[in-house]
Amino acid sequence: MKKIQCIAVMLVLLFCGAAFAETIQVSSASLRQKPGSFYPVVATLTKGDEVAVMKSQGMWRQVKTRDGLVGWVSEHALKEQGSTIDYGMMAVDTSGRRMATVMVTAAVKGFFENRVRTGDLNQALFEAPFVRYVTPYGYEAFKRETFSGRRSHGHFIGQTGVTPKGPFLLSEQMVATSAYITGRLTTPGLVSNKTMVSYVNNVAQLIVESSEFYDFPISVHVVETNAIFANATPMGVIIISRGMLKTIRSENELACLLAHELSHVTLHHGATETEVRKSKIRAEEAFGEMDDEMGKDEVEQELDDLAMDMYEHAIRGRKEVYEMEADARGILYAKRAGYDPSGMASLLLRLKKQQEAIAWDEEPSHWLPKSMGRRINALPKKAPSGSYATFTERYSRRVN
Known part of the structure; x- marks a missing residue:
C-alpha cells in the first residue's frame, strides 16, 4: 500500500513539473483575459514565473500560473529569443x-x-x-x-x-x-x-x-x-x-x-x-x-x-x-x-x-x-x- 502511495506521489510530482514546465522569458508580460492586446490585464508576470500552457489560439497561449490565475500571454513571452518587448x-x-x-x-x-x-x-x-x-x-x-x-x-x-x-x-x-x-x-x-x-x-x-x-x-x-x-x-x-x-x-x-x-x-x-x-x-x-x-x-x-x-x-x-x-x-x-x-x-x-x-x-x-x-x-x-x-x-x- 505504501509503495502504491509513493508511486502516486511521484506521479503527481512529475505531472506538476511537466504542467509548469514553461517559464516567462521577458522581464514583464501581461496576462490578459482573452487573446488580444486590447483585452484587460489580469496580472503582470515577470521573468522566471512558471506557467502551465492550457491551450493555443494563433500566436497566443492560455496559461495558468502557480497562484491559480488563468489568462492569455503572447508566445513572445515564452521565447528566449525573438521579437519580444520588455514591457517592464x-x-x-x-x-x-x-x-x-x-x-x-x-x-x-x-x-x-x-x-x-x-x-x-x-x-x-x-x-x-x-x-x-x-x-x-x-x-x-x-x-x-x-x-x-x-x-x-x-x-x-x-x-x-x-x-x-x-x-x-x-x-x-x-x-x-x-x-x-x-x-x-x-x-x-x-x-x-x-x-x-x-x-x-x-x-x-x-x-x-x-x-x-x-x-x-x-x-x-x-x-x-x-x-x-x-x-x-x-x-x-x-x-x-x-x-x-x-x-x-x-x-x-x-x-x-x-x-x-x-x-x-x-x-x-x-x-x-x-x-x-x-x-x-x-x-x-x-x-x-x-x-x-x-x-x-x-x-x-x-x-x-x-x-x-x-x-x-x-x-x-x-x-x-x-x-x-x-x-x-x-x-x-x-x-x-x-x-x-x-x-x-x-x-x-x-x-x-x-x-x-x-x-x-x-x-x-x-x-x-x-x-x-x-x-x-x-x-x-x-x-x-x-x-x-x-x-x-x-x-x-x-x-x-
Whole structure:
C-alpha cells in the first residue's frame, strides 16, 4: 500500500513539473483575459514565473500560473529569443517625476516631429498617456466588416513576410519621453467624436496585429487642431491631428500613416536616439534637479525652444533615413493588414504639395518638398496583385 502511495506521489510530482514546465522569458508580460492586446490585464508576470500552457489560439497561449490565475500571454513571452518587448518600464509611474523640458526634448526631437508650439501640458494625458479606445466587441465587428467578402486576414499576412529588427526594450527615459510628448501635443484638447476615435483606433489595432509585435498595446489620440501632424511614442501612443485626418482621403492612406508611425517604434528609432543622446540626457537630468530648486522662468523657456530648434537641425540627416525606413516597413504592415499600399505614396504626394510654399527653416526636413520627393521616389513602383482594399467610402463616412 505504501509503495502504491509513493508511486502516486511521484506521479503527481512529475505531472506538476511537466504542467509548469514553461517559464516567462521577458522581464514583464501581461496576462490578459482573452487573446488580444486590447483585452484587460489580469496580472503582470515577470521573468522566471512558471506557467502551465492550457491551450493555443494563433500566436497566443492560455496559461495558468502557480497562484491559480488563468489568462492569455503572447508566445513572445515564452521565447528566449525573438521579437519580444520588455514591457517592464511601461508600468513605471512617470507623473510624479520632475522632467526637465530641455532634457526630454533633446532626447526625443531626433524623430518626433513636434510641430505644435505650446508651452503647456495636457496634465491628464501626461500622467496617464495610454487610453484604451479599442473594445473587444467593437474591434471584432470592425474586423468582420473589413474582411467580409474578401480574403482572410491570415491570407494577407501570409503573402508578405517581415524580418524583425530584434527585441525591443523600453528604458525609463523612453517612457518619460512618451508621457511628455503625449501631454505636450494634446494640449489643444481631444476631439469629442467617439465614433471617429474608435474607428481610427480600430485601424491602428489591425496594423499592430499585422506586425511582428502583434501583442503591442496601442492608443491613438486625435487632437482637435487644424495643424497637420502625426507622432508615435515608444510606449505605443500615437498622436494624430484632426488636420491630418482632413488631409487623408481613404482608409488605406490612414492605415499606411499609422503603419509608418508604428514602424518608428518597431525599428527602434527612439531607442537609437536615446542612446545617441545618453550623455546629454544625464547632464540635463542634473539640470532638472536644479530646476526644482530655482524654478522655471520665461528666459529658461526661451532656452528650451532654442535647444529644440538646434537639435532639430543637428539630426536632420538621420531623420530622413528614419522616415524612409518607416515608409518601407509601414508598407509591409499595411499589405499584411490587407490595405492597398499605394496609400503611402498618394498621401505623401498630397503633403508634399501642401508644404511647397513653406520656407526651409520653418519645418523639419522630412516635411520639406525635396525630402518628401526623395521618400516618394524610394517607394515601390509596382502595385500588388490581389484584393488589397482602399475603403474610401468607409473612411469618408466615419471621419468626415
